[in-house]
Amino acid sequence: MPILPRRRYAEPLLLLLLAAVARSTAAAPDVVELILLTGAQEKGAVCLDGSPPGYHLQRGFGSGEHSWLIYLEGGEWCDTIESCSNRKTTELGSSKLMEAQEFEGILSNNQTVNSDFYNWNKVVIRYCDGASFSGNAEAQDQDGSTLHFRGLRIWQAVLDELMEKGLASAKQALLSGCSAGGLATLLHCNDFHARFPKEVSAKCLPDAGIFLDIEDLSGKRLMWSVFNGTVQLQNVSEVLPKDCLAKKVRTECFLATELVKSITAPTLIVNSAYDSWQIRDTLAPVGSYPGQSWLNCTNDIGNCNSTQMEVLNGFRKKFVDGVKVVKDKKDWGLFIDSCFMHCQTKYSISWSSQFSPVLGNMTIAKAVGDWYFERSKTVKEIDCEYPCNPTCKLTG
Numbered sequence: 001m002p003i004l005p006r007r008r009y010a011e012p013l014l015l016l017l018l019a020a021v022a023r024s025t026a027a028a029p030d031v032v033e034l035i036l037l038t039g040a041q042e043k044g045a046v047c048l049d050g051s052p053p054g055y056h057l058q059r060g061f062g063s064g065e066h067s068w069l070i071y072l073e074g075g076e077w078c079d080t081i082e083s084c085s086n087r088k089t090t091e092l093g094s095s096k097l098m099e100a101q102e103f104e105g106i107l108s109n110n111q112t113v114n115s116d117f118y119n120w121n122k123v124v125i126r127y128c129d130g131a132s133f134s135g136n137a138e139a140q141d142q143d144g145s146t147l148h149f150r151g152l153r154i155w156q157a158v159l160d161e162l163m164e165k166g167l168a169s170a171k172q173a174l175l176s177g178c179s180a181g182g183l184a185t186l187l188h189c190n191d192f193h194a195r196f197p198k199e200v201s202a203k204c205l206p207d208a209g210i211f212l213d214i215e216d217l218s219g220k221r222l223m224w225s226v227f228n229g230t231v232q233l234q235n236v237s238e239v240l241p242k243d244c245l246a247k248k249v250r251t252e253c254f255l256a257t258e259l260v261k262s263i264t265a266p267t268l269i270v271n272s273a274y275d276s277w278q279i280r281d282t283l284a285p286v287g288s289y290p291g292q293s294w295l296n297c298t299n300d301i302g303n304c305n306s307t308q309m310e311v312l313n314g315f316r317k318k319f320v321d322g323v324k325v326v327k328d329k330k331d332w333g334l335f336i337d338s339c340f341m342h343c344q345t346k347y348s349i350s351w352s353s354q355f356s357p358v359l360g361n362m363t364i365a366k367a368v369g370d371w372y373f374e375r376s377k378t379v380k381e382i383d384c385e386y387p388c389n390p391t392c393k394l395t396g
């Protein structure tokens with residue numbers, strides 16, 4: 001059974017085992033070079049360390065020439081001067097450390113893997129601000145230099161540059177991203193949609209972007225604490241929906257379950273109801289229980305005993321409640337599987353292989369295509385409780 005890796009950030013890296021499975025069924029994925037934003041400093045659109053933000057662009061071809069997929073990278077958040085100072089010395093805070101990137105899954109240009117989007121223009125925008133492309137402020141770093149919190153300007157400046165590179169004449173467009181990039185997809189969905197004339201089909205596809213404000217096993221609200229810290233430190237405000245801010249504090253309006261209420265563009269939510277990152281890092285993190293008693297369970301849902309499954313099913317119930325508003329939204333879609341995963345669109349193995357979760361006879365790739373191109377009346381799939389779905393073969 002393929003196992004996706006554990007990782008530090010809220011976005012998986014390829015594990016050897018997974019890579020081996022992928023390579024046995026496909027040629028090596030495309031490596032796409034990094035492009036740095038032009039005039040970044042003048043626009044104040046910079047990474048945490050002041051370096052210009054970067055993105056990868058693979059040009060579309062054939063019938064995909066005027067179709068664009070914009071994919072926002074994820075990788076948690078930084079909510080204190082200390083964590084942002086540390087982040088600044090990684091590729092999640094500085095373009096000096098960024099490299100070319102492999103495109104697979106929804107980003108693949110192989111028609112077998114990605115039959116609906118393979119020939120689109122595809123862009124990955126790298127995540128180097130630590131606030132889901134949404135902050136706008138500056139602060140004093142521990143070393144005395146300036147820490148730049150410019151996520152919102154990065155979003156705006158990179159999108160502006162892409163508009164000049166052909167996005168402005170797109171006939172079809174899709175904004176996606178996973179984890180912190182999935183949350184960013186929700187935060188920027190309305191702005192993305194508003195950039196195009198009415199006749200253009202512009203939609204949003206947040207993957208693993210629904211983070212719940214829950215208590216861990218010891219009663220701590222870790223997600224709230226990280227979001228509250230990030231929102232305050234990085235001055236996240238302009239991006240938040242006005243109708244939410246009229247009733248609620250900013251941190252609450254940063255939650256996906258609030259954001260979905262204010263999004264007007266058609267949106268399909270792809271997420272596991274047992275999101276492995278949230279279960280591992282916010283529901284049952286090390287330290288919230290005695291010793292190592294939960295480690296086997298948080299490593300792999302298949303190891304959870306009945307008491308632990310009750311806790312995980314409580315999480316699932318909150319998750320399903322949190323997205324149920326979508327059921328009544330026309331043009332929206334849901335693909336909520338019960339596999340123990342986090343980020344499923346950007347890996348070929350979970351996107352469309354024989355290991356991809358299947359709901360209503362659809363792989364994720366099929367569900368996203370059917371929804372985007374309106375080939376089926378609705379794609380509103382919510383899986384039954386683990387372990388009822390035999391197609392859940394991946395663990396991540």
Ligand SMILES: *[C@@H]1O[C@H](CO)[C@@H](O)[C@H](O)[C@H]1NC(C)=O
Binds near residue numbers: 026027028110112
């Ligand atoms: C496309 O993907 C299929 C299925 O994984 C694989 O067999 C094929 O070799 C790939 N083609 C190319 C050109 O990479």
Ligand SMILES: *[C@@H]1O[C@H](CO)[C@@H](O)[C@H](O)[C@H]1NC(C)=O
Binds near residue numbers: 136137235237
């Ligand atoms: C925070 O953002 C708001 C709205 O964009 C802006 O008016 C304000 O000046 C910013 N505050 C700081 C400290 O940067």
Ligand SMILES: *[C@@H]1O[C@H](CO)[C@@H](O)[C@H](O)[C@H]1NC(C)=O
Binds near residue numbers: 225228229232
């Ligand atoms: C949110 O963060 C601010 C600033 O760090 C802090 O003063 C406040 O107590 C926090 N609020 C909650 C509810 O955690």
Ligand SMILES: *[C@@H]1O[C@H](CO)[C@@H](O)[C@H](O)[C@H]1NC(C)=O
Binds near residue numbers: 296
């Ligand atoms: C965790 O798994 C290992 C290996 O399967 C087993 O030896 C150990 O007893 C398990 N620990 C708990 C707390 O269930």
Ligand SMILES: *[C@@H]1O[C@H](CO)[C@@H](O)[C@H](O)[C@H]1NC(C)=O
Binds near residue numbers: 293305306307
């Ligand atoms: C399940 O595991 C937890 C943590 O190790 C333990 O406290 C609990 O008693 C176990 N429950 C059952 C039914 O084995």
Ligand SMILES: *[C@@H]1O[C@H](CO)[C@@H](O)[C@H](O)[C@H]1NC(C)=O
Binds near residue numbers: 360361
């Ligand atoms: C899935 O496909 C099979 C075979 O085509 C069909 O019998 C079944 O009714 C379908 N199930 C759903 C839920 O659409």
